[in-house]
Amino acid sequence: RKEVEQDPGPFNVPEGATVAFNCTYSNSASQSFFWYRQDCRKEPKLLMSVYSSGNEDGRFTAQLNRASQYISLLIRDSKLSDSATYLCVVNNNYQLIWGAGTKLIIKP
């Protein structure tokens, strides 16, 4: 089993819809969690950290479920510009373990 797993997608979603995807991790001792966004052929950019209590930033909500060992990202009122690959990153002993990414395509 991979340390960090994501559904590669692609998720094809109409503009304005709400979409959510999960990322599972295998190491229960993982310390911190992040969502990155990567546009085609560009470097990943930090979207948000994921806190134990869950956190929201505008249309984006991230949640952590330690019991089931997954994190989630929810995007509300999706926009065309949200089309990208979303990478889940887990910090294990100060090493970053990257998921392979979930591709999201927002359609008009």
Place this chain on the structure above:
Amino acid sequence: GAVVSQHPSWVICKSGTSVKIECRSLDFQATTMFWYRQFPKQSLMLMATSNEGSKATYEQGVEKDKFLINHASLTLSTLTVTSAHPEDSSFYICSASRAGTDLFGPGTRLLVL
């Protein structure tokens, strides 16, 4: 499955020394390797792009003579930080890429004293 590893995971060195970081891809032939640097609480910054068997392309502001990149094979790329200084202390991450698939390494923490 395909994974990317980096070695070493941690490096602590004295100012003026050179440090080599290896990036290896397993079960994945990387036609392109990317090297990134990440400062605390910041996102990744692309340093350079290298294609197997050719010279690396450096981003603006990254000194090619200071950060030597070798991409000798489809599964190995190295980054050498020459004459490291405290301001080079950072988290260095490689990414192996092929046909639109990017796999990221776990990173190497460099601390220059």
